[in-house]
Amino acid sequence: MNVLQPMYGYYLEDLSVGMTAVFGKTVTEADIMAFAGVSGDTNPIHLHADFAKASRFGERIAHGMLSASFISTVVGTRLPGPGSIYVSQSLNFKAPVKIGDTVTARCEIIEIVPERKRIKLKTECLCGDKVVLDGEAVILVPTRPKSV
Amino acid sequence: MNVLQPMYGYYLEDLSVGMTAVFGKTVTEADIMAFAGVSGDTNPIHLHADFAKASRFGERIAHGMLSASFISTVVGTRLPGPGSIYVSQSLNFKAPVKIGDTVTARCEIIEIVPERKRIKLKTECLCGDKVVLDGEAVILVPTRPKSV
Amino acid sequence: MNVLQPMYGYYLEDLSVGMTAVFGKTVTEADIMAFAGVSGDTNPIHLHADFAKASRFGERIAHGMLSASFISTVVGTRLPGPGSIYVSQSLNFKAPVKIGDTVTARCEIIEIVPERKRIKLKTECLCGDKVVLDGEAVILVPTRPKSV
Amino acid sequence: MNVLQPMYGYYLEDLSVGMTAVFGKTVTEADIMAFAGVSGDTNPIHLHADFAKASRFGERIAHGMLSASFISTVVGTRLPGPGSIYVSQSLNFKAPVKIGDTVTARCEIIEIVPERKRIKLKTECLCGDKVVLDGEAVILVPTRPKSV
Numbered sequence: 006m007n008v009l010q011p012m013y014g015y016y017l018e019d020l021s022v023g024m025t026a027v028f029g030k031t032v033t034e035a036d037i038m039a040f041a042g043v044s045g046d047t048n049p050i051h052l053h054a055d056f057a058k059a060s061r062f063g064e065r066i067a068h069g070m071l072s073a074s075f076i077s078t079v080v081g082t083r084l085p086g087p088g089s090i091y092v093s094q095s096l097n098f099k100a101p102v103k104i105g106d107t108v109t110a111r112c113e114i115i116e117i118v119p120e121r122k123r124i125k126l127k128t129e130c131l132c133g134d135k136v137v138l139d140g141e142a143v144i145l146v147p148t149r150p151k152s153v
Numbered sequence: 154m155n156v157l158q159p160m161y162g163y164y165l166e167d168l169s170v171g172m173t174a175v176f177g178k179t180v181t182e183a184d185i186m187a188f189a190g191v192s193g194d195t196n197p198i199h200l201h202a203d204f205a206k207a208s209r210f211g212e213r214i215a216h217g218m219l220s221a222s223f224i225s226t227v228v229g230t231r232l233p234g235p236g237s238i239y240v241s242q243s244l245n246f247k248a249p250v251k252i253g254d255t256v257t258a259r260c261e262i263i264e265i266v267p268e269r270k271r272i273k274l275k276t277e278c279l280c281g282d283k284v285v286l287d288g289e290a291v292i293l294v295p296t297r298p299k300s301v
Numbered sequence: 302m303n304v305l306q307p308m309y310g311y312y313l314e315d316l317s318v319g320m321t322a323v324f325g326k327t328v329t330e331a332d333i334m335a336f337a338g339v340s341g342d343t344n345p346i347h348l349h350a351d352f353a354k355a356s357r358f359g360e361r362i363a364h365g366m367l368s369a370s371f372i373s374t375v376v377g378t379r380l381p382g383p384g385s386i387y388v389s390q391s392l393n394f395k396a397p398v399k400i401g402d403t404v405t406a407r408c409e410i411i412e413i414v415p416e417r418k419r420i421k422l423k424t425e426c427l428c429g430d431k432v433v434l435d436g437e438a439v440i441l442v443p444t445r446p447k448s449v
Numbered sequence: 450m451n452v453l454q455p456m457y458g459y460y461l462e463d464l465s466v467g468m469t470a471v472f473g474k475t476v477t478e479a480d481i482m483a484f485a486g487v488s489g490d491t492n493p494i495h496l497h498a499d500f501a502k503a504s505r506f507g508e509r510i511a512h513g514m515l516s517a518s519f520i521s522t523v524v525g526t527r528l529p530g531p532g533s534i535y536v537s538q539s540l541n542f543k544a545p546v547k548i549g550d551t552v553t554a555r556c557e558i559i560e561i562v563p564e565r566k567r568i569k570l571k572t573e574c575l576c577g578d579k580v581v582l583d584g585e586a587v588i589l590v591p592t593r594p595k596s597v
Contacts, residue, residue, distance in 0.1 A: 039486070042483070043188050044219070044225065046225050046229050047491070049160045073218055078192055078193045093246065094243075097241045177308075182479075183482045255499045346531060369538075370488035370512070392537060
């Protein structure tokens with residue numbers, strides 16, 4: 006028995022249009038500090054309360070790429086999960102995420118192209134009912150190993 | 154004197170097609186752990202050396218969104234810098250980034266649309282000469298305040 | 302084309318007395334924990350709310366060296382930026398920084414010594430209008446490469 | 450009994466010229482990433498292996514303020530320890546610290562000024578026998594509470 010097998014996600018044959026998965030978390034001040042640290046993105050709109058207060062947003066906002074990374078989390082851990090390959094992602098930033106907001110990333114299969122072993126996902130991040138980020142992802146998905 | 158003024162980036166009037174800026178860093182194991190923590194993306198291809206060794210990549214790879222976040226760093230801190238608004242970003246993942254690889258994100262202005270106060274950037278991440286990620290960004294840039 | 306060229310900061314010839322740059326951030330509880338971790342400075346005045354409450358400060362305060370590191374950020378990333386060498390820094394700690402305070406480090410060129418390729422900066426950290434840290438820095442700055 | 454009492458450091462009356470204490474650690478890549486994150490100092494000499502290789506140092510170096518923070522650790526946790534107040538610190542950066550180097554910060558009391566409740570420390574950071582950072586610190590030290 007291969008101990009790693011349960012780590013894999015869906016095979017292409019297991020997927021169908023309309024399947025959906027989500028991941029999300031409440032964005033804390035500590036998340037923003039950590040994301041600034043790992044990315045190097047020290048834009049004061051994320052880190053400097055005085056600067057942010059004087060901005061159009063009125064307070065510090067999270068990095069858009071932090072929300073985008075939650076989409077990657079859905080793709081890489083849930084739908085289709087480990088073993089799949091991220092081909093592309095489009096991101097439209099629609100609204101800011103503020104400290105304390107809870108972001109839910111949602112991915113839904115909207116197309117399957119079996120001959121290219123690819124699927125297309127509608128991807129969006131929501132705060133409550135509000136879409137803060139949307140776009141599409143293309144993912145390369147492994148096919149089920151043939152038994153002999 | 155307003156200490157915050159020097160925190161702002163370029164105004165739209167200061168920009169021209171061809172302007173370029175970069176940011177990059179060597180991707181360490183610690184970066185991958187930190188990115189997994191803040192994003193929740195615990196895909197074993199990033200975190201589990203045994204799983205990764207058995208994969209097509211042969212070893213752990215960095216999150217694609219980590220490289221993408223370096224593009225955000227250029228946009229948010231250098232070109233055009235603080236005060237600009239991220240409208241959209243497309244991401245094509247071309248090749249994996251492994252532990253110890255040095256990634257340089259590079260943004261170049263390819264179009265300026267003054268009536269919409271927007272610019273378009275060619276965005277790419279390089280490891281040496283190899284493009285590991287490319288795409289385009291659209292950014293809303295503030296105009297110079299009018300003096301009275 | 303050398304992608305690294307844009308990573309460099311100012312050359313000595315580009316600098317003049319009076320040039321100023323800033324960096325800052327809001328100091329969060331997470332920053333203090335992170336700074337304690339990397340520095341090993343586990344002084345209870347930074348980490349232990351009960352100890353801090355009984356102290357003259359009445360609450361936990363940030364490490365003075367965290368504010369000092371923001372000065373290093375200005376020097377190493379903005380004025381004069383990458384390629385310069387930190388020679389010395391004096392630090393006078395004037396007032397505590399508490400959780401939630403926004404610190405802005407400000408550096409201003411007060412002297413240029415071309416024959417030694419050095420500049421002197423007035424360096425200070427502000428919370429609003431209050432100086433919490435001041436001192437001076439000496440920096441060795443590269444000169445513009447001669448064309449042949 | 451006050452549970453916090455054991456958290457305090459030396460009283461002024463307990464100190465004498467020549468007393469010495471140290472703190473240090475091996476500087477890892479993860480320390481440098483963490484310090485960049487908390488400080489915002491993303492200078493490529495610390496983070497970007499290609500940039501650093503082309504520099505005078507030939508490889509990535511640690512932030513000078515990281516070594517400086519080890520001095521703060523000695524002051525704040527050992528000599529004189531919690532309860533003391535950091536008044537000032539001078540820092541002369543003498544040599545780079547590279548990944549894997551072990552830094553030992555050493556503080557020695559060189560003067561005591563009882564009427565001002567202050568002590569002066571000689572402070573230095575060593576890698577082996579090599580001084581990488583030196584300077585002096587002035588510390589305000591509490592006096593022993595009078596018994597009634």
